[in-house]
Amino acid sequence: MEETMFIDPQRCIGCRACVAACRECATHKGYSMIFVDYIDRAETTATMPTVCMHCKEPTCALVCPADAIKVSDDGVVMSALKPRCLDCRNCVNACPFGVPKYNTEIHLQMKCDMCYDRSSEGLKPMCASVCPTGAISFGKYEQIVPLRRTKPVNVHVFGNQKVETKVYLMLPADAEEVKVDGCGVFEGMLTRAETETPTAESWIDTQVEHSDKSNEF
Amino acid sequence: MREGEIRGLLSICNNVMVSLPDINDIRRSLEGLEFYVCIDFFMSEGSRYADVVLPGSAWSEDEGVTCNSEGRVVKINKANNPPGEARADWWIVQEIARRMDRGKYFGFNSPRQIFEELRVASRGGNADYYGITWEKIEMNNGIFWPCPTEDHPGTPRLFEDRFYHPDGKAKFHAIEYNPPKEVPDEEYPLILTSGRVVYQYLSGNQTRRIGFLVEQCPEPYVEVHPETAVKLKINDGERVRVVSRRGEGVFPMLVVRTIRPDTIFIPYHWGEQLAVNQLTNPALDPTSKIPEFKACSARIEKIHSRQLPILGRQRKGASASEVQRG
Numbered sequence: 001m002e003e004t005m006f007i008d009p010q011r012c013i014g015c016r017a018c019v020a021a022c023r024e025c026a027t028h029k030g031y032s033m034i035f036v037d038y039i040d041r042a043e044t045t046a047t048m049p050t051v052c053m054h055c056k057e058p059t060c061a062l063v064c065p066a067d068a069i070k071v072s073d074d075g076v077v078m079s080a081l082k083p084r085c086l087d088c089r090n091c092v093n094a095c096p097f098g099v100p101k102y103n104t105e106i107h108l109q110m111k112c113d114m115c116y117d118r119s120s121e122g123l124k125p126m127c128a129s130v131c132p133t134g135a136i137s138f139g140k141y142e143q144i145v146p147l148r149r150t151k152p153v154n155v156h157v158f159g160n161q162k163v164e165t166k167v168y169l170m171l172p173a174d175a176e177e178v179k180v181d182g183c184g185v186f187e188g189m190l191t192r193a194e195t196e197t198p199t200a201e202s203w204i205d206t207q208v209e210h211s212d213k214s215n216e217f
Numbered sequence: 218m219r220e221g222e223i224r225g226l227l228s229i230c231n232n233v234m235v236s237l238p239d240i241n242d243i244r245r246s247l248e249g250l251e252f253y254v255c256i257d258f259f260m261s262e263g264s265r266y267a268d269v270v271l272p273g274s275a276w277s278e279d280e281g282v283t284c285n286s287e288g289r290v291v292k293i294n295k296a297n298n299p300p301g302e303a304r305a306d307w308w309i310v311q312e313i314a315r316r317m318d319r320g321k322y323f324g325f326n327s328p329r330q331i332f333e334e335l336r337v338a339s340r341g342g343n344a345d346y347y348g349i350t351w352e353k354i355e356m357n358n359g360i361f362w363p364c365p366t367e368d369h370p371g372t373p374r375l376f377e378d379r380f381y382h383p384d385g386k387a388k389f390h391a392i393e394y395n396p397p398k399e400v401p402d403e404e405y406p407l408i409l410t411s412g413r414v415v416y417q418y419l420s421g422n423q424t425r426r427i428g429f430l431v432e433q434c435p436e437p438y439v440e441v442h443p444e445t446a447v448k449l450k451i452n453d454g455e456r457v458r459v460v461s462r463r464g465e466g467v468f469p470m471l472v473v474r475t476i477r478p479d480t481i482f483i484p485y486h487w488g489e490q491l492a493v494n495q496l497t498n499p500a501l502d503p504t505s506k507i508p509e510f511k512a513c514s515a516r517i518e519k520i521h522s523r524q525l526p527i528l529g530r531q532r533k534g535a536s537a538s539e540v541q542r543g
Contacts, residue, residue, distance in 0.1 A: 015415045020429050042443070042453070043474050203454040204438070204471055 008170035011135035014047030018127035052112035054166035060091035232420035262488030398500035405514035421486035464495030
């Protein structure tokens with residue numbers, strides 16, 4: 001099996017070394033394409049890195065009217081091609097993982113391309129090469145499985161949409177898929193809104209993740 | 218220094234106005250010195266009190282060895298030369314000695330010769346460097362002490378066979394609990410503990426100059442448990458005054474369940490009015506002589522935004538009330 005990324009949120013310590021390193025990849029033009037979020041800083045110190053999941057059928061590419069988002073032979077979904085990108089931001093709004101961002105300075109959609117200049121040459125992506133805890137790993141499926149008690153999962157269910165991805169999330173051993181049941185979430189929010197106010201996001205999130213919270217650079 | 222016994226000081230890369238407890242007292246001590254020389258590679262909060270500042274070298278501008286906390290001795294190679302008039306720290310020390318007519322005690326000409334001296338000086342001790350050479354370090358990705366002879370591979374794991382006590386066994390000691398010098402009372406009801414954030418390094422004199430790291434954590438804050446915040450009637454993100462018997466500072470409050478209700482936390486990497494060490498207690502542990510950075514008594518006071526220092530209103534993440542009134 002080809003090499004890919006394995007994201008293990010349990011191991012993330014929120015050091016953001018990946019964010020610092022990502023900016024230095026030659027294809028990223030000085031912008032970081034990885035995002036590290038506090039899950040809920042008021043309750044826990046837990047953090048989660050987000051990279052492009054590199055879908056087998058990428059929604060971003062499917063909704064692009066200019067066919068600007070290409071997929072490599074080995075399944076890596078690229079940033080939009082500069083001559084083709086129309087600034088329409090369909091991809092930014094359509095991605096189920098909220099990954100692509102629109103760069104207002106250079107009028108271009110940009111996203112994690114698994115450091116294609118590096119990974120296509122056998123080097124690890126920048127984030128995986130600096131992560132001190134193995135929260136972001138790059139390698140083959142059969143290499144990672146014996147090393148971890150967690151299980152690589154790459155099927156994500158968003159309501160009626162099932163998304164299979166090249167990148168794996170490391171989950172508890174009994175997990176088969178990641179279920180994000182859209183309808184359930186909305187129903188839950190409606191009932192909760194009547195009884196209590198939703199927890200406000202901690203100001204420290206906004207401070208350190210200024211760009212992460214917006215869908216623009 | 219406080220008692221006037223020490224009247225002159227040469228410090229190397231030691232930003233005492235950030236990293237020592239009770240910096241208001243440290244300031245008085247530094248001002249009371251007859252002569253203070255500081256070797257540092259950036260001006261720091263501490264070096265401002267020096268009579269003479271000598272530009273030293275950063276770690277990448279000199280070569281040598283360093284030992285990490287697992288006992289592994291590693292080699293650091295020089296990547297570039299110190300800029301301008303900056304010199305290697307060991308050269309500065311040696312030159313001072315030479316001009317004070319003590320040059321014969323500092324007869325080395327390179328970091329390697331200093332290392333050779335360490336090898337001989339540590340011979341036979343617990344941390345025996347005698348068998349470590351730069352070549353061996355480079356070939357093995359580091360050598361662990363003790364390493365008594367040149368054909369010895371080093372000791373990656375201590376005490377595998379026996380401990381250093383005569384019977385070869387480890388000893389457990391029951392220790393009577395001694396509370397810190399200060400325990401919370403009515404006036405100062407909270408335990409203030411200081412510490413680090415991952416984005417800043419030590420006194421911050423290097424990392425506070427790096428844009429990316431400053432963005433991750435631009436200034437210190439005070440972590441408070443929600444129960445305590447409710448009692449104080451203060452909201453998340455509001456600026457509060459934290460007061461101890463030695464000093465006070467104004468910090469934005471981060472309300473989190475990840476701290477005990479009786480404890481508050483402030484990271485220490487900043488100086489002057491942002492320094493938690495305005496508040497900390499210089500009392501020393503009787504055995505290790507480590508100051509009580511981790512426990513002193515403090516209280517939190519609500520303040521009105523009109524009293525906020527200017528920087529408070531400009532910062533990212535300032536609470537809504539601060540921004541409106543600012």
